[in-house]
Amino acid sequence: MLKKFAIIGFGSTMIGIGINGFILPLHIINGGFFGISLLLKYILGFKVGMTFILLNIPVYMYAYKSDPEYFFNGVMGAICSGIMIELLVPLNGMFHLSVLSSVIIGAVIIGSGVGVMLRNHISPGGMDLLALLIAKWSRMNVGLIMFVMDAVIIITGLFLLQDVKLFYSLVIVAIVGLLASLITTRNIE
Structure with missing residues (x-):
């Protein structure tokens, strides 16, 4: 159980850092419910982390x-990811790099945070959870x-x-998907 919490903590922190430090300042989006949450922030001013948690409710039920x-x-995974996104909002604008x-x-x-969580059958929520369920049934990656x-x-x-x-x-989607794919299929001893 302690290992599971450590993995969730690591993955959620990585997601929060990546979104707040590098994606949100550029007004671009990620995929999944993170992407939908970012779109709702840009269009309606919603809080990304809280929106992400709320969007997950139907997937949780399913x-x-x-x-x-x-x-x-x-x-x-989703609650911790949403909370870490909100806690790490101060990173927005901290890094000044090219797009x-x-x-x-x-x-x-x-991608590292998502991949580590998915490898351990822990989803950061949303469409990642849905993708895990589909992968389990279909044997697709x-x-x-x-x-x-x-x-x-x-x-x-x-x-x-x-x-x-x-x-x-x-x-972003290509790199996150590639990393998640590599991390979830690679045999790590």
Whole structure:
């Protein structure tokens, strides 16, 4: 149980650092419910972490009916991730890098946090939890499933915000998906 809390703490902190330090200041988005939460922040001024937690409620209900273990892990992962995003808001604007550097560093940090959590069957919530459930049933790679869902969210963001800079979000999704895929499939002894 202590290992699970350490993994959730590490993954949630990495997600909070990546979003607040590198993604949010550029007004670009990530995929999944993080991306939807960021879109709602840019459009309506919602708090990213709290919106993320609220968006997860339907997925929690679905996961509870299908697989209670994923449900409990998802609840812990999503709540901790949402809280860490809110706690680490002071990182917004702290780093002054080029857009491409911020995108790559932010994506690597987020992807590492998400990948470590998913490798241990702990979801940061949202679509990652849904991707874990789909991967379990279909035997498809969870990183590939996440990439497809995230690409749809980013394309939606492009239409809503009409900001060319959002194309960088595709790089974020690709890196996060690749890292999650590598971390969840690599045999680490």
